[in-house]
Amino acid sequence: MPKLVTVFREGYSLANLRQDAISGMTVAVVALPLSMALAIASGATPDKGLVTAIIAGFFISALGGSRFQIGGPTGAFVVVVFNVIAQYGYDGLILATLMAGIMLIIAGLARFGTWIKYIPEPVVTGFTSGIAVIIFTSQIKDLFGLKMAEMPAEFIAKIEALWQARATLDPVNLVIALGALAVIIIARRTAPKLPSFLIAVALASLVVAIGNLPIDTIGSRFGGISADIGLPALPDVSMARIMQLMPSAFTIAFLAGIESLLSAMVADGMTGRRHRSNCELVAQGVANLASGLFGGLPATGAIARTATNIRSGAKSPVSGMLHAVFLLIFMLLLAPLANYIPLAALAAVLMVVAWNMSEMDRFARLLRGPLGDRLVLIVTFGLTVMVDLTVAIQAGVVLAAILFMHRMSESVTIAQTPAGNGNGNSNGTSGGKPSPKNRPSGSAPLIRQDQPDGLPDNPIIRDGIPDNLEIYRLSGPLFFGVANRLTDVIDSVAGYPRDFILCMDDVPMIDASGASRIEHFITTCQRHGTRLFLVGLQSQPQKVLTGMGILDRNALHVETDITTALQKITPTA
Incomplete structure (x- = not known):
């Protein structure tokens, strides 16, 4: 049409x-x-x-x-x-x-x-x-x-x-x-x-x-x-x-x-x-x-x-x-x-x-x-x-394409799964980290989590997320094949929230295209007055984003875990 x-x-x-x-x-x-x-x-x-x-x-x-x-x-x-x-x-x-x-x-x-x-x-x-x-x-x-x-x-x-x-x-x-x-x-x-x-x-x-x-x-x-x-x-x-x-x-x-x-x-x-x-x-x-x-x-x-x-x-x-x-x-x-x-x-x-x-x-x-x-x-x-x-x-x-395949082969390791998560004794996980419990296998790299799984037990999120806060989780490598999907995240939200938490602890690798999408996402949030929190950056994504000067943006808050981010949001949420 x-x-x-x-x-x-x-x-x-x-x-x-x-x-x-x-x-x-x-x-x-x-x-x-x-x-x-x-x-x-x-x-x-x-x-x-x-x-x-x-x-x-x-x-x-x-x-x-x-x-x-x-x-x-x-x-x-x-x-x-x-x-x-x-x-x-x-x-x-x-x-x-x-x-x-x-x-x-x-x-x-x-x-x-x-x-x-x-x-x-x-x-x-x-x-x-x-x-x-x-x-x-x-x-x-x-x-x-x-x-x-x-x-x-x-x-x-x-x-x-x-x-x-x-x-x-x-x-x-x-x-x-x-x-x-x-x-x-x-x-x-x-x-x-x-x-x-x-x-x-x-x-x-x-x-x-x-x-x-x-x-x-x-x-x-x-x-x-x-x-x-x-x-x-x-x-x-x-x-x-x-x-x-x-x-x-x-x-x-x-x-x-x-x-x-x-x-x-x-x-x-x-x-x-x-x-x-x-x-x-x-x-x-x-x-x-x-x-x-x-x-x-x-x-x-x-x-x-x-x-x-x-x-x-x-x-x-x-x-x-x-x-x-x-x-x-x-x-x-x-x-x-x-x-x-x-x-x-x-x-x-x-x-x-x-x-x-x-x-x-x-x-x-x-x-x-x-x-x-x-x-x-x-x-x-x-x-x-x-x-x-x-x-x-x-x-x-x-x-x-060859470079991507090489990166994918290095981002997957064989690690023993901790007991009690119901996933068996061993599992291939990204970056050597166990997947969050109850995560559906084969799920898309970009998953919206209204009640995020695998996050620390916290009364704020256990009682529900405030209307002016959105929490999303990126799972899997953020490369050129999926980088543009990140642009759709903010557009899928009804209105623009005051605070936005993007959990990246399950992102083992990011390339230049993915970094550019992150930068575009930061700009979009800034334009609409939304505070953006990047949570749980692994070493490779943090190194790339730092090297390209993206983490220096004033509108961005980088936190080690979601609990810290929620504590900064709670007084105004």
């Missing part, structure tokens, strides 16, 4: 339409220069980026499972699209996009949307940061105005070619690029609500037009932008062609699915809403089919534009649909003015996009995580930059 249908069933007012129109216009202003810049970086013409944002953006919002998702071309596709066009031509890219759309629809109907939890955070961060490095280096040529006959696709060869062309640096081009970059940075720091990308591109275009500066523009390199979207058309299709493009189509579908669901999760975190992951995948599939039929690029949910949409006060998916309509109006009316846009200014825009994609803070935080997660992060990052994105994702996921 698309969220648009839900919104209309709930009731949609004129005031909501007015607010959606304002936010849609705001996002369209941000997306206008970004769509053209991403298309150019992908090896396509700027109008292809606009067509993608218009066609795919409309369907992603109209049919998607998120109220606030904004779709269009993104930086994640730049490397893939560039390589597909270089190897198979633009017609090959269209076919690969159509195939990816079909894959996404099948994935959504098969309810694979919840499988995103099986992609570890080091893999996602590794290939995202790697893509950022590739985008950054691909813009050095236009940033400095270097004269090069051809830009190699391989990273090392590209760096060598750029160095060899250093003597052709154009000072005028560099000044325009640095000026646009300065405008973006200053505008974001002093007036973050203003469309910094559009302001920088507009000012740079004005300077180039008035000064008649001899640097590359959209008009000089591409002959301008067509104001005609055109009619749907199919590319040449054959079984041999389909098999040839299957790996590229799978990569496009994988990236579209991952980034769209990550963007929807970010939107959920900002608004407190819940997206429908399988519905979102179906919408992404339809959007990519439509974009391919109109000659556009692959599309997915754009995190930055989605966040802009939310901050602008969007109320429903209508905002995203109107963003596509406004872009269409811009394309029809302002296409002639695009001839004056300098490629140096668009290079500055993409430099900022690459920096934002790099996620330096998250990358640095993961480097402080367990050794295995660091290895997965570095391998995925290195293979993305040096080899190929598909290989990087495959290697990262396989390495993470």
